[in-house]
Amino acid sequence: MPTYKCFKCEKKIQNTNLDKRFVCPNCGGKIFYKPRKVVKKVKAV
Secondary structure, three states, X not given: OOEEEEOOOOOEEEHHHHOOOOOOOOOOXXXXXXXXXXXXXXXXX
């Protein structure tokens, strides 16, 4: 299951909570993003 993060309150939200309405249950925010798990660093040339 994908986990989203609210842009406003920074709390993690499961996909099951967002089935009916795409609104944060904690703060009412409507902007979400998927946090990256692995960040790949590339050395500059």
